[in-house]
Amino acid sequence: GSWEEPNRFGGGLYTSSTAETIVGNSIVAENSDNRNPWNDDYGPDCYSSTPGRMISEGRNIIGIKSDLCDMTLQMTDLSGTGDTPLDPRLRWLEHRVHMPLPDSPAIDAGLPEPEIWFFFNYLCPTHDQNKVVRPVDGDGVGGAACDIGAAEYWVPNYIVQVDQTDELISGLTTDFGTVDQNSAAEKTLDFKNDGSSPILVTAIELTEGFELAEPFEETEIGPGQQKSFAVRVNTSSVGEHNGEMTITINGEKISQTLAARVQEAAIGTPEPSPTPEPSPTPESTPNPVGGLDKTIYLPMVTR
Numbered sequence: 001g002s003w004e005e006p007n008r009f010g011g012g013l014y015t016s017s018t019a020e021t022i023v024g025n026s027i028v029a030e031n032s033d034n035r036n037p038w039n040d041d042y043g044p045d046c047y048s049s050t051p052g053r054m055i056s057e058g059r060n061i062i063g064i065k066s067d068l069c070d071m072t073l074q075m076t077d078l079s080g081t082g083d084t085p086l087d088p089r090l091r092w093l094e095h096r097v098h099m100p101l102p103d104s105p106a107i108d109a110g111l112p113e114p115e116i117w118f119f120f121n122y123l124c125p126t127h128d129q130n131k132v133v134r135p136v137d138g139d140g141v142g143g144a145a146c147d148i149g150a151a152e153y154w155v156p157n158y159i160v161q162v163d164q165t166d167e168l169i170s171g172l173t174t175d176f177g178t179v180d181q182n183s184a185a186e187k188t189l190d191f192k193n194d195g196s197s198p199i200l201v202t203a204i205e206l207t208e209g210f211e212l213a214e215p216f217e218e219t220e221i222g223p224g225q226q227k228s229f230a231v232r233v234n235t236s237s238v239g240e241h242n243g244e245m246t247i248t249i250n251g252e253k254i255s256q257t258l259a260a261r262v263q264e265a266a267i268g269t270p271e272p273s274p275t276p277e278p279s280p281t282p283e284s285t286p287n288p289v290g291g292l293d294k295t296i297y298l299p300m301v302t303r
Contacts, residue, residue, distance in 0.1 A: 078109070130200070187230070
């Protein structure tokens with residue numbers, strides 16, 4: 001509904017007299033129909049004009065289930081009222097998905113494992129909207145189970161290191177130092193998965209002045225595995241290079257500041273040629289006759 005169209009009903013789900021809506025393992029909450037709880041037509045999350053046309057398959061969160069929401073709830077459904085709405089405890093919309101907060105009632109409240117249902121529709125797909133493998137034990141109680149909704153809450157258990165030295169933490173700076181123009185200057189970005197579920201690296205974004213040594217491809221890293229990427233400075237231009245690297249892992253983003261200084265390569269002065277040493281003075285050869293020099297006189301004939 002809206003102020004411009006006051007005769008429209010239902011902000012989340014609306015079922016007409018001829019339609020049938022089946023809902024399972026879903027969150028329908030925090031919607032608005034531009035009415036207040038004292039309005040007779042108030043049904044912000046769920047509105048059905050005909051009884052029996054809205055069916056629950058269980059494991060749903062309905063924020064406000066008013067009398068106008070004719071849905072028979074299952075034992076596994078969670079719901080609130082106009083006076084006490086049920087807060088699903090979700091993050092703000094990021095990257096087209098609302099991630100559960102650590103205290104969300106959706107965590108591990110879905111199906112215990114992925115299930116195929118009704119013409120290959122999934123009540124709990126094998127991967128969530130962020131391509132995280134389901135299920136994940138999000139609350140640490142009773143083993144892994146799917147979360148209600150499109151996104152699976154997961155406890156990060158990975159390490160991202162630069163050159164295997166310091167852990168990559170948002171807000172810190174990786175400094176490449178001073179490098180010569182047109183030289184090779186790169187650092188290795190290492191991802192280590194120390195958890196029990198795969199992690200998915202969906203993006204490594206670099207601002208101008210920095211680049212990946214190889215084209216990036218979406219990468220899944222299994223438990224106990226490691227994957228490395230080489231990040232390098234574009235050394236074709238001289239000057240200060242300040243940028244940022246943003247990494248997306250399982251839908252979460254972490255950022256790192258990058259810095260480098262590119263200088264002109266030094267041109268060395270040629271070393272002077274060494275001064276040639278003077279040739280040694282040849283020694284006189286001793287006369288073999290008695291060891292003395294002899295002067296020989298020849299007769300001269302004059303005419």
